[in-house]
Amino acid sequence: MKILIIGAGKLGLPLANRLKSHHQITLVSRSKKDIDGVCQIVKDVKNLNKDDFDNAIFDLIYVILSPDNHSIAGYAIAYVESVRPISQAVFCEQSHLIYISSTGVYGQNAGETRSEERRVGKECSEPC
Numbered sequence: 001m002k003i004l005i006i007g008a009g010k011l012g013l014p015l016a017n018r019l020k021s022h023h024q025i026t027l028v029s030r031s032k033k034d035i036d037g038v039c040q041i042v043k044d045v046k047n048l049n050k051d052d053f054d055n056a057i058f059d060l061i062y063v064i065l066s067p068d069n070h071s072i073a074g075y076a077i078a079y080v081e082s083v084r085p086i087s088q089a090v091f092c093e094q095s096h097l098i099y100i101s102s103t104g105v106y107g108q109n110a111g112e113t114r115s116e117e118r119r120v121g122k123e124c125s126e127p128c
Contacts (some may be wrong), residue, residue: 002026002056003088006083007064008033011100015062026056045082047113050089057092064100 001023003076004010008029016027016038025038032042041052045065063083067074087097 001059004028004053004056004058005064006062006086007066008035009064009066012062012064015064026053026058045086046077048082048086050086053086053090056090058090058095059093061090061097062086062100063087063097122128 003019003023005016006028008016008027012027012029013033013035016025016035017024020035020037026041027033027035027038028041028043028045028048030042030044033040041042041048043052063079065078065082067078069077079101
């Protein structure tokens with residue numbers, strides 16, 4: 001399977017390492033990563049274009065990005081504006097596009113644990 005992973009941080013790099021022995025992986029990152037057995041494109045996602053992919057079509061595309069600015073505009077740039085042209089360039093009818101985000105978008109910054117049983121912004125002693 002041909003897999004494109006856009007973002008090689010805390011989630012993307014381990015994912016590439018896990019999948020590379022059974023799949024053809026292309027990894028997009030702002031900086032060169034210490035990983036063998038994958039094709040690396042070292043470029044900021046905002047500067048990517050379809051020529052960076054040599055007309056490749058991917059079966060699976062993971063988008064695992066963190067915004068530069070943790071605002072609505074920052075998330076829109078990271079998740080929509082930056083990725084739309086790339087996904088359109090490499091996406092085909094058989095492709096699957098998977099966005100992965102973290103719970104960091106909820107704004108807890110004191111190490112609180114979040115789960116599906118807890119509502120955002122509300123502490124509960126039992127499932128909410």
